Amino acid sequence: MSNLLLRELSLVGHRCPIITADHRDYERYRKVWNGVADRRPAAIARPQSVDDVRKVVHAAAASHALLAVRGGGHSLPGFSTCDGGLVLDLSDLTAIAIDRDTHTIEVGGGALLGDLDRATVPEGFVVPAGVISHTGVAGLTLGGGMGWASRRYGLTIDSLLGAEIVTAAGDIVWASATSEPELFWGIRGGGGNFGVVTRFRFRMHPLGSIVVGQWSYPAANMRQALQALRDRAHGQPRDFTLNFTATATGLSVTAVWSGDAALTHSVLSPFGALTMAA
Ligand SMILES: Cc1cc2nc3c(=O)[nH]c(=O)nc-3n(C[C@H](O)[C@H](O)[C@H](O)COP(=O)(O)OP(=O)(O)OC[C@H]3O[C@@H](n4cnc5c(N)ncnc54)[C@H](O)[C@@H]3O)c2cc1C
Structure with a gap:
């Protein structure tokens, strides 16, 4: 299986680093926050674009490889890594764009809570999320998400307006209340496995001094x-x-x-x- 996977991954393109066990950074990239989840994937793909994500998902499907998706890597049971399969490490997809007119923010699927807070708080806004800066926006949001601003502004998913998702079939879809509403319902608390979220759009809320x-x-x-x-x-x-x-x-x-x-x-x-x- 591993040879077939590596052959499929060779078609992804040179812009997306593929890290295998013989790579000098393998130990660094295979580790997740919970050290008990001490797994050895056959390969770790580090996409630089949504198109890379689509190709990596295709490679996993075509080779019938186990695919683990990683945002911030904080999953307690270690769901964002695996033995012998493929890890899709989104940590380079951290682009953030604020729209001050509509009070919305778009966040890449690999961004951490610290990235989100550093973008919003100096502008006088907040998206309610968790309390530790190195938790992933993706895993936290897909599980519901709560933190210091949640009594005032609700769960993280209450502020989620939409998400760009790469499905298992390799399609890129936008899920929101009006587009793919069933999928949008699923990702608001249903965890991973509905697809790979490459971008989130959130409503921002005013935050004064605390x-x-x-x-x-x-x-x-x-x-x-x-x-x-x-x-x-x-x-x-x-x-x-x-x-x-x-x-x-x-x-x-x-x-x-x-x-x-x-x-x-x-x-x-x-x-x-x-x-x-x-
Ligand atoms: C130290 C610590 C502090 C925490 N504090 C809080 C808190 O204050 N509030 C709170 O609500 N929760 C908190 N949590 C729980 C945390 O929200 C969950 O563990 C969450 O799943 C972590 O998300 P992650 O992206 O860091 O983890 P990951 O391990 O990367 O992912 C978690 C799950 O989401 C999936 N996933 C990740 N990224 C994507 C993506 N882009 N698309 C699709 N699926 C994806 C993974 O496959 C996995 O199943 C905390 C956890 C830890 C370890």
């Missing part, structure tokens, strides 16, 4: 702090987002406020005093 508070509580006060956290979180406005991590050593609380600056202190400070009476 204030972040972070506090730690020792394990001995965990019960009291968690009870107060539950009570004080109840009924908070949508401009407020809370996150906590409880471990054997203690409780860590992070709160983000993106609402009226005049209310910052009154909204955030109770979460820095969870072991004191309200």
Whole structure:
């Protein structure tokens, strides 16, 4: 199978690097975020264009090779790599274009959340997404996506307006509410495998200044702090987002406020005093 795959890949064209086990960068490119997913694909293709993606999908189909699509590589079960098959690594498809008039942004299928935030936030906008900058926009969006701005603006897929997709048949289609609506429904939370998304279009939302508070509580006060956290979180406005991590050593609380600056202190400070009476 591997010889047939390599022969098909040789037809993709010289602009799309193909990395096999004898390549000096093979170890670097085969790795994904979760080290437990320690797989050895027969080849890693790194498309530079949508047409490259189409040709690589064709090569996988023609050789009956297993195809794993990689955006940011953060899949916990390791879905973006495989043993013996082909990895389609989209990390060079990171082009981003903002349309300030329509408050929309187009993002390449290999872009990371950090790329998205660096483009939107200086313009005073946000697309609600995740909390770690090196997560892929693609995998996160296809799974729903949530983060610091989600209480205010919803899941990432609530802001998705359309996507360019290379299907398993090698067609390039645009999926939106009015074009291929069933496919559009599927990619909003259905994960990968509906096709390779090469470009997303999102609605951007206004974002002013934000204030972040972070506090730690020792394990001995965990019960009291968690009870107060539950009570004080109840009924908070949508401009407020809370996150906590409880471990054997203690409780860590992070709160983000993106609402009226005049209310910052009154909204955030109770979460820095969870072991004191309200
Ligand atoms: C450290 C960390 C922090 C996280 N934080 C958050 C968070 O704050 N909010 C949240 O909602 N989720 C979060 N997640 C979960 C994350 O959204 C999912 O693991 C997501 O699938 C990762 O996307 P990726 O592109 O980085 O991963 P990948 O491993 O590249 O892909 C994940 C899945 O999507 C498919 N896929 C990737 N790109 C494409 C594409 N262009 N077209 C079609 N299919 C594709 C892959 O084949 C695979 O099945 C986090 C995960 C980690 C590891």
